[in-house]
Amino acid sequence: MKSLSIKDIATKANVSITTVSFIINGKAKEKSISEAVIEKVEKIIKESGYKPNQIARSLRTGNSNIIGLMIEDISNSFFSRIARLIEDKAYKKGYKIIYSSTENNVDKAKELINMFKSRKVDAYIIAPTKGIEEDINQLLADNTPVILFDRNLPDVKTGYVGADHFHASYQSIESFIKQGKKKIALVTTDINVQQITERLEGYQKALEDHKIAYDENLVVKIHFNQDEAETMAQIKTLFQTQNIDAVLFATNYLAISGLKVLKEIDRKVGDDFDVIAYDDHEAFELHTPRISAVQQPLEEIAENVIKLVLSQLSKKTKAEQLEIIVPAKLIIRS
Amino acid sequence: MKSLSIKDIATKANVSITTVSFIINGKAKEKSISEAVIEKVEKIIKESGYKPNQIARSLRTGNSNIIGLMIEDISNSFFSRIARLIEDKAYKKGYKIIYSSTENNVDKAKELINMFKSRKVDAYIIAPTKGIEEDINQLLADNTPVILFDRNLPDVKTGYVGADHFHASYQSIESFIKQGKKKIALVTTDINVQQITERLEGYQKALEDHKIAYDENLVVKIHFNQDEAETMAQIKTLFQTQNIDAVLFATNYLAISGLKVLKEIDRKVGDDFDVIAYDDHEAFELHTPRISAVQQPLEEIAENVIKLVLSQLSKKTKAEQLEIIVPAKLIIRS
DNA sequence: CTGAAAGCGCTTACAG
DNA sequence: CTGAAAGCGCTTACAG
Incomplete structure (x- = not known):
């Protein structure tokens, strides 16, 4: 069973795909589509369970609503807990996460950046390894948001969140x-x-x-x-x-x-x-x-990372160098 | 700086994009492209650092080389360790992972399936929650591979890997x-x-x-x-x-x-x-x-999950119901 | 041995 | 108020 396309919806509703697209993207009012048409189309979309093909959308718009997350190792609890918090916050804003573990290996990290690049991720969140500076700077030169966390790179001028x-x-x-x-x-x-x-x-x-x-x-x-x-x-x-x-x-x-x-x-x-x-x-x-x-204040780190990423994403301007250093807390036990 | 497209490469090499495409996809021999052309094009690709746009490729071919991984909570060490193993094995076969935590919440799980669907993931690996049976069966009906792990669903007939x-x-x-x-x-x-x-x-x-x-x-x-x-x-x-x-x-x-x-x-x-x-x-x-x-034998579970997924992926046939039950080991300490 | 062209499913500038 | 058409970057059946 092939899934429905915007064309199927347009046919069913007897309108053009342009109209359907405007409605899907909440531009109906702005484009002054009549109430009657909006209702009809929305009803059909709902009934048919149509979901727009994100791949086509990405190809057309150039962004994917995906954030690439590169960490050292997802099975390390520091990273898995941060990942969870970042995931939650990203999903709330409509972004999905593709993650990968670098194992602190430059070659693997470079490869991952290439893979993320060819997938057109909208932004990168990276706990970087040494030696990856140039690749990251390249990304920044292309105006792609990159936020570092956990460890800063002196030769990379971008947002960073880490503990003191x-x-x-x-x-x-x-x-x-x-x-x-x-x-x-x-x-x-x-x-x-x-x-x-x-x-x-x-x-x-x-x-x-x-x-x-x-x-x-x-x-x-x-x-x-x-x-x-x-x-x-x-x-x-x-x-x-x-x-x-x-x-x-x-x-x-x-x-x-x-x-x-x-x-x-x-x-x-x-x-x-x-x-x-x-x-x-x-x-x-x-x-x-x-x-x-x-x-380390995981929640605070994740919160700030997402904040920086979203602000870069909305600005569409060159990333600014902004270091957010959060205090770590010594817990004396016994 | 816009990234290069296949067209740019074709222009530089003075060949058609068809030829470039064949070369990129290793079909040069099969399509009997001359050695000289292959070499020239490969050199240009290498020098320019061109990477094919996976989004366009996905749109055209209908598959994404992405596997969707749905678990209860990535910050739980059982899942994060399994995720790491699955990730490793999947990457080796050229598949990337998009993951997400369901928090054992049916609504979130359903939403995630929809999101994965619209991203055209090639296969699903799911530690399912109750109530998601119908959605999974829908996927299976569309011939999409789904492998369950950690917990089986009696009403879903597909591959499953879990401990006894x-x-x-x-x-x-x-x-x-x-x-x-x-x-x-x-x-x-x-x-x-x-x-x-x-x-x-x-x-x-x-x-x-x-x-x-x-x-x-x-x-x-x-x-x-x-x-x-x-x-x-x-x-x-x-x-x-x-x-x-x-x-x-x-x-x-x-x-x-x-x-x-x-x-x-x-x-x-x-x-x-x-x-x-x-x-x-x-x-x-x-x-x-x-x-x-x-x-629980994490390595064995991950290994079997990937094996099942890959076999479904290559067969392109309806998933068969195959339960792999691995023994868990009681470790007596002290 | 190689290329022109259709088409994947969208978005959007333009026209009316 | 609405639609026809171009184009995002690929792959592939077809033609020569």
């Missing part, structure tokens, strides 16, 4: 220091993106401001895509060779691996050994003892 | 009974979908087979979309008014709420009180003591 990782990290370390901790470790990843380097900088600055010498042996950079077993081995080495009394994990999955290690080596989180995880996770609230964490 | 919830639930309860538990509770949700009712049936059958009377006071059905605080209050009531010695949580988020309650009322999971969660979660491995869980 530097301060949250600084604050976390400071809270350790105030508890009298001296040997504070940082377990982070080796991906070279702003939101990760800022956490390292916050760590360094807090130590410096409190006159604690930076010791590179206390900073472990875990390779991004490796097995959890290997990650756990590296963390275990840190715990067993360095006499640390506190550790900040720069991502929640690293914290989870770290907590598993602690369990394995039977080291308790408590007065003499404290832990903070960057990005909260349900497991931390449940852990015994409960684990402190830095919470 | 009945057995996993039965097994869980049996393991309690073998430990000598007598008062075994089930905390489940009130959503009326197969994958949830099967868990209840498994619970009932296991009790029956072991001659334990079914006590409806031990079964708590939590309202689907309510606040966690309310959920916790209901679970707390169960724990405090019934003298239970084991509990099966029918979903992982219910288990998490339940564990929070246990923590609050300072009741320990241990020899005299055991817990199993349906669907594993990182928090369970980390919990003290570790929490047993039923694991």
